[in-house]
Amino acid sequence: xxxxxxxIANWKMNTPSLAAWAQPVxxxxxxxxxxxxxxxxxxxxxxxxxVFTNTPIHLGGQxxxxxxxGAFTGDISVPMLKxxxxxxxxxxxxxxxxxxxxxxxxxxxxxxxxxxxxxxxxVCVGETLQQREAGQTLDILKEQLASAVxxxxxxxxxxxxxxxIGTGVNATDEAIVEAxxxxxxxxNNRVPVVYGGSVKPDNAGAIMQLDAVNGVLxxxxxxxxxxxxxxxxxxxxx
Numbered sequence: 316x317x318x319x320x321x322x323i324a325n326w327k328m329n330t331p332s333l334a335a336w337a338q339p340v341x342x343x344x345x346x347x348x349x350x351x352x353x354x355x356x357x358x359x360x361x362x363x364x365x366v367f368t369n370t371p372i373h374l375g376g377q378x379x380x381x382x383x384x385g386a387f388t389g390d391i392s393v394p395m396l397k398x399x400x401x402x403x404x405x406x407x408x409x410x411x412x413x414x415x416x417x418x419x420x421x422x423x424x425x426x427x428x429x430x431x432x433x434x435x436x437x438v439c440v441g442e443t444l445q446q447r448e449a450g451q452t453l454d455i456l457k458e459q460l461a462s463a464v465x466x467x468x469x470x471x472x473x474x475x476x477x478x479x480i481g482t483g484v485n486a487t488d489e490a491i492v493e494a495x496x497x498x499x500x501x502x503n504n505r506v507p508v509v510y511g512g513s514v515k516p517d518n519a520g521a522i523m524q525l526d527a528v529n530g531v532l533x534x535x536x537x538x539x540x541x542x543x544x545x546x547x548x549x550x551x552x553x
Contacts, residue, residue: 319507319529320529321349321351321471321529321531322350322351322531322533322546322550323352323353323375323403323405323473323511323532324352324353324354324533324537325354325532325533325537326354326356326359326377326538327377327534329356330358330359331540333363333366335540336539336543337372339541339543340540341371342544343545344370344372344547345371346551347371348551349530349547349550349551350373351372351547352375352402352403352437353537354374354377354403354404355374357391360374360376360399360401364400367400373402374399374401374402374403375401375404376401376404378391378404378405378408379404379406380392381425381427381428382428383432393432394432402433403434403436403437404425404434404435404437406429406437406439407422407426408439409441409480413477419461422438422439422462423462423465426438426470427465427467427468429470430468430469430470435469435470435471436471437470437532438470438471438472439475439532440456440459440460440472440475441455441477442456443477444477447476447478452493452494453497456494456498456501463501469506470506471506471529472507472508473532474494474495474510474511475510475511475512475532476490476512479513480512480513481534481535485513485514485518485522486510491525491528492526492528495508495525495527496526499527507529509529510522510530510531510532511531511533511534513534514531515536515542516545519545520549520552530550531546
């Protein structure tokens with residue numbers, strides 16, 4: 316992995332206009348040291364691959380199956396993502412964990428499969444509000460990271476406190492630094508850790524300046540190209 320700073324867009328189940336989105340983002344990427352990744356819905360990957368050709372924008376999938384192929388209706392494999400131009404894939408997002416019952420073992424199996432195909436997994440971890448209020452944040456993170464010892468290769472970890480995703484509520488600087496430092500310690504300081512959770516143009520730069528923060532994973536604010544471009548520029552100044 317040649318980069319240690321990342322600005323990642325997760326469009327979730329939304330489909331912005333690719334051409335309109337790409338223009339300001341591609342311009343903002345010029346001279347940017349961070350790796351800029353966009354993860355559109357699967358149905359937009361083919362078109363995105365064409366639109367982003369000859370730009371610094373990298374493609375990622377929003378999820379993958381742990382197997383390479385088989386009778387898994389509705390799923391998508393890492394080889395399929397790679398053929399669609401993806402060099403990254405998000406695994407273990409809190410919405411997958413919550414709505415699809417995905418556990419830590421499956422998440423790390425997906426990560427291992429991605430690495431086997433030279434696709435970089437972005438492994439999401441984070442606590443719920445109930446767990447934070449109970450003082451269990453670090454215990455939860457330790458549990459979510461336990462299976463990482465079985466995964467060989469370079470990957471990215473995204474710390475996303477569940478209670479801050481899409482709520483407009485951001486974690487305090489102290490909470491972000493504590494979680495990022497803890498994750499890095501658990502992984503022997505060898506893995507970049509990015510922050511996700513209500514990241515916007517007006518707070519992205521400050522977040523990316525924090526100790527142990529290697530970038531951001533952006534949800535709602537990444538749907539508008541101008542907005543995401545401002546986050547990229549903020550990252551360049553961080």
